[in-house]
Amino acid sequence: MGWVLIRPVTAYNLTVEMNAIRSLISYFPYITIRAEYVDVVSALGRRKNLPPPANRYKLAKAMVDGLDVFQLGITLCDHNGRLPVTVAPDGSDAESAWQVAFSDFDPGGHMESPAGVPAAAFARALLEHGIVSAENRGRLTWVAFGGLYDFGFLLKLLSSGAPLPETGEGFARMLRRYLGNVYDAKYVASRLPVAVGVDLSGGLVSVARLLGAPAVAVEEPRQAGEKSLVACEVFMRMTGLFFAYHDVAVHLGMIDGVH
Template identity: 35%
Template sequence: MGSLGASPGRGRDTTTDTVAKKMEAFRRRQRVAIRSVWAWNLDYEMSLIASLIPSFRFISFDTEFPGVVVRRADGKPHYHLSDDERYGLLKANVDYLNIIQLGLTLFDAAGNVPDLGMREDDEINGFAWEFNFRDFDVRRHPYAPSSIELLRSSGVPIERLPFHGIDSRRFADLFFASDIGSTAAEWVAFHGSYDVAYLLKVLTKGRPLPPKLDQFLFAVGTLLGDVVDVKHLMRFCDDLDGGLERVAGALEVPRLAGASHQAGSDSLLTSLVFLKIKEKYFWDDDGEVAGRRGVIFGLQDY
């Protein structure tokens, strides 16, 4: 994938060195593997991620969860709800349901992901992470049937979760012990309202979300900093709309590993889409993106 610099043809000089760096970053991203994390390898993988944070300051993330089961009795469309009403609906669902997967992709300003010492000629030389949680048990916990069927058809190992999955409380302990939070990284999501909410629930060890939207946003800012929501960035890109898959197609960004509705794969695709939007629409101006951080699409500025 290209670097965060300007794209050719946007009125900026493109040196041979810059082109070479972009091509190298893209070539490396073509051989990415998803590291599947379960209870047995959680400690090792979290220590590995912690060691990489100083070199990869961006983290794109995605969650998979059991759908939406709580709906408004009046059937009022989502886009007609106030911010507080939208948050109330999200809170009701996240408090009631449990996370299934969390995907994390670490990357740097040039678009590189960790290679973990692999050689350039190795079959795989880049990695992203997918955490599988035992919080959800399809035999006992509520879910939207269509959502679970979609996850199953996408290859998410639903039946393994209760037996081999991660205790989210242990994940939270390791997260804070390894200082992966807002002081060390910049977090990137795509239409991130539920992703941010489920990650907050994990990090607070299953506590109900804060009662008010402003309290929720304060908690998110404290733990993750000002999240960049790619869906919000798209509001300033006239020719982009739709979900992650559609936007990636419009930008000619490939899915390099895994499948849609797998958290690791979607977090990787989110990083690629973010980098492409940054390059194509915001040039090399970090200030433009910085000014649009902290707005979570689906909750604020809908």
């Protein structure tokens, strides 16, 4: 994998880019997402030393219910980890991922993005384009790394801003109802030491580097689009390296911080 184009999704091109994603998901049925919140979530929600799952879920619920995201990264790939190719601004072909800029920010003084997509408009687009639909629930596989916050935001968005369920069990049921097949690459990585004798219990970048993911070979990813690409590479490399002789589906629906 060489250079990857991160395609910006704004209020001006939302329909065009969602049409592109819809046309590609039949061939690239793995969708990896990464939500970027304000700094407080990075400081509290994704830290290494965390309380037990029940308390972690309560913390995540409070954060997701009370805050908005400013970016969502989306990376599509096929069963072999190949990315879709789109036309770059210079007319060349480029492997591609997407980054949605949102106009909704928390009321704590953050500036709105003038070209950002309202969260409600993005939710409508996901549903109207059939990306989230009963038809695709069993066909697509959704992936995140440390996905409690990423999937939590997506559920909040799809449920018109409703609070997340009160319990982790309710959250898992809601995920199945909306998305169907879901994997948390961080949960999968944390279970590998027992199975294969490697320690992949760190954060996204450290795990990616241990696995030799090319997206972090040059520099650390900084934005949601780049991070979704790295999370995609981590998941596909783990499944290719460590699940050649047994099925990763044993971890289907298991979310770090819930299970």
